[in-house]
Amino acid sequence: MVEGARARVVAGGTDLFPQLGDRLPDGDLVDLGRIRDLNEMGQCPDGWLIGAGTTWSEILRAEMPSGFDGLKAAAREVGSVQIQNRATLVGNICNASPAADGIPPLLTLNAKVILVGPRGTRRMDLPDFLRGPRQTGMRQGEIVAGVLVPRGVCERSAAFRKLGARRYLVISIAMVAAVLRCDAAGRIANARVAVGAASPVARRLPALEAALEGADAAALADPGFVRPEHLAPLAPVSDVRGSAEYRCDAIAELCRRTVLDALSRSPR
Amino acid sequence: MAEVTIKVNGAPVSRDVPDAMLLVEFLREELRLTGTHVGCDTSQCGACVVHLDGRAVKSCTTLAAQAYGAEVTTIEGLAAGEELHPMQRAFHENHGLQCGFCTPGMIMTGIDMVRRYRAAGQELDEAAIRHELEGNLCRCTGYHNIVKSIRQAAGEM
Ligand SMILES: Cc1cc2nc3c(=O)[nH]c(=O)nc-3n(C[C@H](O)[C@H](O)[C@H](O)COP(=O)(O)OP(=O)(O)OC[C@H]3O[C@@H](n4cnc5c(N)ncnc54)[C@H](O)[C@@H]3O)c2cc1C
Ligand code: FES
Ligand code: FES
Numbered sequence A: 001m002v003e004g005a006r007a008r009v010v011a012g013g014t015d016l017f018p019q020l021g022d023r024l025p026d027g028d029l030v031d032l033g034r035i036r037d038l039n040e041m042g043q044c045p046d047g048w049l050i051g052a053g054t055t056w057s058e059i060l061r062a063e064m065p066s067g068f069d070g071l072k073a074a075a076r077e078v079g080s081v082q083i084q085n086r087a088t089l090v091g092n093i094c095n096a097s098p099a100a101d102g103i104p105p106l107l108t109l110n111a112k113v114i115l116v117g118p119r120g121t122r123r124m125d126l127p128d129f130l131r132g133p134r135q136t137g138m139r140q141g142e143i144v145a146g147v148l149v150p151r152g153v154c155e156r157s158a159a160f161r162k163l164g165a166r167r168y169l170v171i172s173i174a175m176v177a178a179v180l181r182c183d184a185a186g187r188i189a190n191a192r193v194a195v196g197a198a199s200p201v202a203r204r205l206p207a208l209e210a211a212l213e214g215a216d217a218a219a220l221a222d223p224g225f226v227r228p229e230h231l232a233p234l235a236p237v238s239d240v241r242g243s244a245e246y247r248c249d250a251i252a253e254l255c256r257r258t259v260l261d262a263l264s265r266s267p268r
Numbered sequence B: 001m002a003e004v005t006i007k008v009n010g011a012p013v014s015r016d017v018p019d020a021m022l023l024v025e026f027l028r029e030e031l032r033l034t035g036t037h038v039g040c041d042t043s044q045c046g047a048c049v050v051h052l053d054g055r056a057v058k059s060c061t062t063l064a065a066q067a068y069g070a071e072v073t074t075i076e077g078l079a080a081g082e083e084l085h086p087m088q089r090a091f092h093e094n095h096g097l098q099c100g101f102c103t104p105g106m107i108m109t110g111i112d113m114v115r116r117y118r119a120a121g122q123e124l125d126e127a128a129i130r131h132e133l134e135g136n137l138c139r140c141t142g143y144h145n146i147v148k149s150i151r152q153a154a155g156e157m
Helices: A016-020 A056-061 A066-077 A089-095 A103-108 A206-212 A244-265 B023-030 B086-093 B103-120 B126-135 B144-156
Strands: A008-010 A029-031 A041-044 A047-051 A112-117 A120-125 A130-132 A143-150 A157-163 A174-182 A188-196 B002-008 B011-017 B049-052 B055-058 B071-073
Touching (some): A047 A089, A066 A157, A066 A244, A089 A103, A089 A143, A103 A157, A103 A174, A174 A244, B049 B103, B103 B126, B126 B144
Parallel strands (some): B002 B071
Antiparallel strands (some): A041 A047, A112 A120, A112 A143, A174 A188
16 A cells, blocks of 8 residues: 555655645555544553554643653644644654654653554664664655553653744754653653754764663752763754753753653652 | 544535545645634644544644544534533633734634543643643734633633
């Protein structure tokens, strides 16, 4: 069905139609909304599955484990309600914008992308799927059936923050997602932090994650906790919205606050 | 061509239209329901908001074919004969419009937010209304009277 060389998949259309402008798409359009099997969301033996038809509004309304709190916070930030009612999480990752709000939370949840094509079904880790700005590991004829969050991370504590002048009509300076596992004393046993909009593809921050191990809220009260070297894989640019130096400072502070948010949600 | 069979403002309609026709084009050009406006080509302004199965969407980001089997309500479907919908009356009474271009989208969005907050048992205060209007732009009013209108209607709906 999707094999036609120029066939284009459309889910919510909120990325696709504004990008097409007045040009009509020249190939076939395949509407995923009518494929029932893709609309499922919920627990499955391997974890939690979010089908390709799932809109941001459905994510917001769903009862989900604590690990998804960051993803829900991101859902609230995507455009406006009318956009959230149509736009899908999977469309967000397939569009692969460096500033996609769905990507940092999914990176911290170790999400796998489930692809279906003429040659069957396969899974890819999200970082492998995201090849570059607007480039994915999808092969000709394949579609994404959904994303899978592995069982182990669903119960952790999570948070998300986005920095931009206004939520709408702006390209954000950065967005940060954090997922934590904490010990009984409120110290971080395992941390995952990802940053979007500050590199061609959103990235996890391994150095910061290592530094966070063993830290507690008191340690994170230090405004200098997140150091420039912790932001290693990022490459913030200088442009009209801010210099690279300002962005580094802002991202470090955004990381610290997001981790504190997640920490404050962790059960004692 | 795609067959589009939907209900618009309660009446069933069925047409064969080009595959790539947007819902907003279907409403305006096929059905001549020109109350739904087009104010941008980037899905940002909200002039085109309609209700699709009871939820606010931007009809410029939806293909007519994607609405197959759905119920659509447009600004033309709100009044009962001569009797304006409370949201329409509130915009009229509070001077919630100047040129009127954004108004259909504002009213459809306003009704959606009142219903949603009521269903969730949350209070739709001024801050919430301003936040909810994120997806609707107005070049004339400065929003103040739009917010006032929605507050009044929230008490009457
Ligand atoms: C006014 C406005 C504000 C916005 N604000 C934000 C924002 O704040 N943050 C943000 O991250 N995004 C924002 N967006 C972008 C967009 O709404 C999101 O990226 C959304 O999640 C895209 O989902 P969709 O279902 O509409 O995708 P579509 O437009 O339907 O598809 C996007 C791309 O992915 C492909 N695709 C979709 N589903 C599949 C699938 N299952 N398999 C294979 N390919 C697929 C399509 O072919 C297309 O290339 C905004 C858009 C608008 C118009
Ligand atoms: S016409 Fe501007 S949002 Fe649809
Ligand atoms: S009244 Fe003119 S755009 Fe709102």
